Amino acid sequence: MLLIPCPNCGPRDETEFHYGGQAHVPYPENPNELTDTEWSRYLFYRENPKGIFAERWVHSTGCRQWFNMLRDTVSYDIKAVYKMGTPRPDSSSRATPETGTASTGPDSTTTGSAAPSTSTTSILSTTAPEGATK
Amino acid sequence: MSTQHLPEHPDFLWRNPEPKSSYDAVVVGGGGHGLATAYFLAKNHGMTNIAVLEKGWLAGGNMARNTTIIRSNYLWDESAAIYEHALKLWEILPEELEYDFLFSQRGVMNLAHTLGDVRESIRRVGANKLNGVDAEWLDPQQVKELCPILNIRDNIRYPVMGATYQPRAGIAKHDHVAWAFARKCDEMGVDIIQNCEVTGFLKDGDRVVGVKTNRGTINTEKVGLCAAGHSSVLAEMAGFQLPIQSHPLQALVSELHEPVHPTVVMSNHVHVYVSQAHKGELVMGAGVDSYNGYGQRGSFHVIEQQMAAAVELFPIFARAHVLRTWGGIVDTTMDASPIVGTTPVENMFVNCGWGTGGFKGTPAAGMTFAHTIATGAPHALNKPFSLERFETGALIDEHGAAAVAH
Ligand SMILES: Cc1cc2nc3c(=O)[nH]c(=O)nc-3n(C[C@H](O)[C@H](O)[C@H](O)COP(=O)(O)OP(=O)(O)OC[C@H]3O[C@@H](n4cnc5c(N)ncnc54)[C@H](O)[C@@H]3O)c2cc1C
């Protein structure tokens, strides 16, 4: 079981959360202009890295807030949690360019490339929180 | 000191050749699908100058981690066609491969626990019959007659309201299936190369012309990907994307028990599926972990939930002990159907997306994928399972339709 550090409530068992899949998938800016291929990318294609993955979680039985998390999909170590709408903290490595319009939904992302705000980002340095699945 | 000599070591079932510098075709992944593909390439298409490259050991991926359920009672015509073809191949393969891998047609039951389940199940039985797939609807009494250890009382949280039943379905010994294919491949001259990890591809423009491995570069005219949970990783190396998410999927066995469970029982709603292996272990599978993972292990609460469901349905399991749990990495698609066909890279073909339920499909995957690789075009059975369906919208949505995903 993962021990997930909710940005609002602190470390809680994985069973209190629901998974939301890949983070930073903006709704297409001009849906009517997309080709079938582009639509299929938006609807069915998500990144599936073996390594660090930016993903969404919601703390369903706690604060009920969505947030983003960087997690290693091999070791399952949690590397960072950060607010929805803020860019991926390690944006240098694998971040996908975000070109959508910002929306207010839980899966919102922001337009542009604001620098990661350290005040809302907690980077869990090198080691996984105690209790992360091994 | 004992003076008795150990018996001779039994014959090995396949050679362990060094990779050659070139092959007519290379199959990546030595699980069931890769081995079956190589078998049909050699047998049906006369392609014997080929190799199966496996980064670990044969069947060390999902092939020998699954719960071995074989059935063909899928809802949609396209699925019924390919899975029923697979089932017919299972029925003849022990003889064809000259290997008794204990294919046991003990029937599979898919339980219904809600009125919605009941309606869907009866609809599926009708669809199956129209497609020539054996299927019956059982009421709770009939369920009890077939599987006496099932609790059919109506005072449990999810009472058994009936079940679909496919008598020709069953289980087989997964590791022996892999070895049976491997031995025949080897006999026909196919090189099975273990401890050989593909690390990249050589391309000439949009065409693949070779693979890079930890044991050197191999030139080849055609590449078939059969990497299950690692399909996205290989596709990325080749420069294209797949609509796949990799998830941990767990299973477990109990210690050995006398025979108590005559058939296979699956429940979509409470998410557990149970059979009893030939040796006597109770074999149970769980649902996928929600998160993406390549770790071949999942979270314990998934196992706990599955055990709770199992004990409610089978009260006599309450005193059984879990002996061992493990996980595999399954390659899921959004419509819960596989992808078998061509890719944006010329001469590279992909067989993936079988997710939580591809063991049963092994022979048909091999047959149709070999056809696709050899001829460059899909077989009628895998044509609907193309990568393009995600663009055309011709999805084959077996989510929920297919009586649980295994
Ligand atoms: C717990 C569990 C229960 C299941 N239960 C059932 C069931 O009851 N019925 C059913 O029908 N299906 C079931 N499945 C699904 C089924 O096991 C899979 O769909 C099927 O095994 C996938 O095909 P495969 O055998 O070729 O995969 P695998 O055996 O996973 O083969 C893929 C191979 O590719 C290799 N590979 C990956 N990357 C590379 C590389 N770069 N270079 C070289 N080799 C590479 C891997 O090492 C692996 O051996 C279950 C799966 C799991 C995990």
Ligand SMILES: [Zn+2]
């Ligand atoms: Zn919270």
